[in-house]
Every structure is written in C-alpha cells, then in structure tokens.
Amino acid sequence: MSFHKFSRHKGCANQFCSSFNLHLLSLADGSPHELPLQKVITLDLVYYRNPRVVDMEISGSLIALVTEASNFTTVRRDTSLIVWEWKTGEVVRDFSLWETGFNLLNSGG
Amino acid sequence: MVEYTGRDSDVGSAISSIATLHFLEGPWLLALCDGGPAPQLLVLNVLLPHQDLRSWRILGLPLLRNPRCYTQCEEAVAEHPEFSVDPAQKIFAVFSRDARALVTPVELLVRRAHHVCASPHIPWNEWAEDVITVRLHPDTHALRLFDMKVLALCGSEHIPEGWGVRMYDLSKSSQGDIRVQQVREGAGGGRRKVLSAPKWFARCQMGAGFHLSARFIGNKVVCFFVSPLRVETRLCYTQRCAT
Numbered sequence: 347m348s349f350h351k352f353s354r355h356k357g358c359a360n361q362f363c364s365s366f367n368l369h370l371l372s373l374a375d376g377s378p379h380e381l382p383l384q385k386v387i388t389l390d391l392v393y394y395r396n397p398r399v400v401d402m403e404i405s406g407s408l409i410a411l412v413t414e415a416s417n418f419t420t421v422r423r424d425t426s427l428i429v430w431e432w433k434t435g436e437v438v439r440d441f442s443l444w445e446t447g448f449n450l451l452n453s454g455g
Numbered sequence: 456m457v458e459y460t461g462r463d464s465d466v467g468s469a470i471s472s473i474a475t476l477h478f479l480e481g482p483w484l485l486a487l488c489d490g491g492p493a494p495q496l497l498v499l500n501v502l503l504p505h506q507d508l509r510s511w512r513i514l515g516l517p518l519l520r521n522p523r524c525y526t527q528c529e530e531a532v533a534e535h536p537e538f539s540v541d542p543a544q545k546i547f548a549v550f551s552r553d554a555r556a557l558v559t560p561v562e563l564l565v566r567r568a569h570h571v572c573a574s575p576h577i578p579w580n581e582w583a584e585d586v587i588t589v590r591l592h593p594d595t596h597a598l599r600l601f602d603m604k605v606l607a608l609c610g611s612e613h614i615p616e617g618w619g620v621r622m623y624d625l626s627k628s629s630q631g632d633i634r635v636q637q638v639r640e641g642a643g644g645g646r647r648k649v650l651s652a653p654k655w656f657a658r659c660q661m662g663a664g665f666h667l668s669a670r671f672i673g674n675k676v677v678c679f680f681v682s683p684l685r686v687e688t689r690l691c692y693t694q695r696c697a698t
Contacts (some may be wrong), residue, residue, distance in 0.1 A: 405478030408501065412473050412486075425471045427486070429501045439501045441470050 384435040469497040487524040515579035519551035556589040622656035
C-alpha cells in the first residue's frame, strides 16, 4: 500500500522556474516507498510561477499531473499535462502548451 | 506518415481546459475538458508519439451542466460478489448536474482511437449511439462504477430519510426495475438507450440535519452532515436494502 504526497519546493536554481517534489510513501509507516529509484521526484516548471495542481492520477507505473501556472513572460495562466514513470522518475510525456501549441504546430505535417 | 496537419493546437486547447483526468487502462488517459461552449473528452495515449494518428482523439459531448467524469474502480467489493470486476467490462461515465450520466465502455474509446481516420475530432452525434444515457434522480450527488453497474448516491437535506443509493444495472437493461427506452434524438442523434431505476439499492439512516457532502469510500457511502441543533459532523454508512 502506498500513497503519494505532492509538495512544492523553492529550491529551483533557475529564478524563472518553479519546482514540485513528488514523494511516494508507504501507508504502513509513512517511510519512503521502496520501489522508486529516486526517493523524491522533482519536477521543474521552467518559465512558470505559482503553479497549482489541478488534478493528479496514478495508474500502474505512470503518474499524470495537470498543473496550472502563470507564465513569467505573459499574463495568462497556462495548463500543462505531464506524465512520469514513477519508478524511474523519467518524464514520459510533457504535454505543456509549449509543446502542443507551439512546438507541434512548427513540427510540420 | 500522415499527420493531423494544423490540428495540433487543438490538443493544446483541450489540455488548457482539463477539469479532471483519469487513466483508463495502460497508457490511455481520459481528460474531461470544460473550457468551450460544450465539454469535450480528450483521449490520449501517452506512449505513442504525437504524430501517430492513434495517439489522441477529441470526442464531442452534448451541453452538460457542471460535468464530472467517473471511471471504473478496480477495487473488489468483498460483500458484493456480483460486483466482480471484469476488465473487459470497464466503463466510464460523464455525470452532469442535470441528472444525466452518459455511460460508455472504455473498450469502445480505445477502439475508436485505434481506428485511423481523417480527423481526430469525433462529433457527439457520431458516437452517441454507443452511449447509454442514464436518467438519474434529480438529487444525485455522486456516482460509483462497478462491473456494468452504476451506483448513484442520492439525497436531499430537505428529506433526511431520503438518502441512499440507486443501482442501474447496465447488463440487465431489459429486466424488471430498469426501463429501457429506445429514443430517437434530434437530427443525426441516432438511437440511444435510456435507463432509469426507481428502486433503492441501499439506504442511509441520516436523521435530521443538513447535508454537507457525501462520497463513496471503498464499498461504503459516507455522508457528512450537520445537525440543526448543534454543530456536529457525522458519518453515515449505507445499509443494503432487503431484496
């Protein structure tokens, strides 16, 4: 049995960056879960500030997170969808608006 | 490889309005997007590259008030062996505050996503015929899905005795207490099943008080409410009705 705890930390080196820490803990005693290779998975949202977690889902080896944050250079708040492999801590997909709205449009077809 | 040229911004637009997110099975994500004039469902395979025609679909929905999405729960319910979870029977539901639930097999979504077509957009009228519309009680607050069964938590603070759970059994849609209507929607709507279930499946003993919130936790329904005489929050669990 396990549960995940999501917290924001302010240790991001880039001043235009916000970071989240993801902890996977054992329900038995609250200690770090033994399966993840990293005890704490850190997500850096570069160019975004004041992020808010809209929704989070965990299934199998994947964690999906929807965040809403203010862009440092624009007024609007953007939403990102990021998927991790929680055992390895690797980002599987980052469906941020930068990728889907700008990057993909310029990837041609 | 053929790509959805010029349509990738639609994914960004859908992602920017995600209200809720669910994993369906494996790498498939189901996101309810509620930013436009009508809500949409974004079905996304997180492992396929975005250029792959099967990696995402946007399914249109009808106008719904405050939609929420529910997916099949994997938890086994020991007290109710009839609720054994069959992975092949996974369903999801879009619940609207105007007392409707649109129920669809997950397999159907995945099948549609695998079907390569010219456009990733599937208008509501094109897939409405695969959806079972459940007419819920107007006081429905939350849903729980089990093996082809929809449990609806109903109640009102005006009727303290009127709290409980109604069950809509999709697999027995032609029997007894569930009325099946074949209705013809407006232009292009196709024929759809509409289910209603008048009987209680389980009841709560609430007593007098004002309802705060209620939710399913495991196989129990937990209701939080405040007594009118003193501030008091209590938990109530449902008891299954005698059959």
